[in-house]
Amino acid sequence: MGKFAKIGFKAELLRPASPKGASWAFLVVPASASAKLPTRSMTTVDGALDGHPFRATLEPDGKGSHWLKVPRAMREAVGANVGDIVALEIMPAAEEPEPRVPGELRKALAAAPEARAQWSSLTPVARRDWIRWITSAKKAETRERRIANACSMLASGKRRVCCFDRSGIYGKGLGAPEPAG
Structure with missing residues (x-):
């Protein structure tokens, strides 16, 4: 698949502090793994969580890395709970999917x-x-x-939003959720 190799790492499943009672979990991609991705901004990946295949869009964590929302169904498919360390293999998707237009x-x-x-x-x-x-x-x-x-x-012909920080590093608009206590 293109010029990118699979990126393997382990990460802890975390519960978001907000919203209260969220059924999903998340994990923060280690900086060393994130650095192998093509961008610090949102990027779609094909991967496997403890061997269970998935496609997801990684979000910027605002600190130069990424985070991944792990829906309950994906967590349950591999028998993982919040607090568990899970193994991931990811690779940038060959093609970015179309975004949902509001x-x-x-x-x-x-x-x-x-x-x-x-x-x-x-x-x-x-x-x-x-x-x-x-x-x-x-x-x-x-x-x-x-x-x-x-x-x-x-x-007027503009193709990009000027001055929009796609990584979240320079602004406060993008970042990983706060983990629950």
């Missing part, structure tokens, strides 16, 4: 033919960056303003 953005693009044409010409990673920039806003008004700005920028 309804408000989909409507705005439908009403703006020039922006929609530019959107259609972007890679899935670039589209994901636009979506992440829009959805990272905490307030509805800010998200609405970012959607309008995105349509304007796309219509």
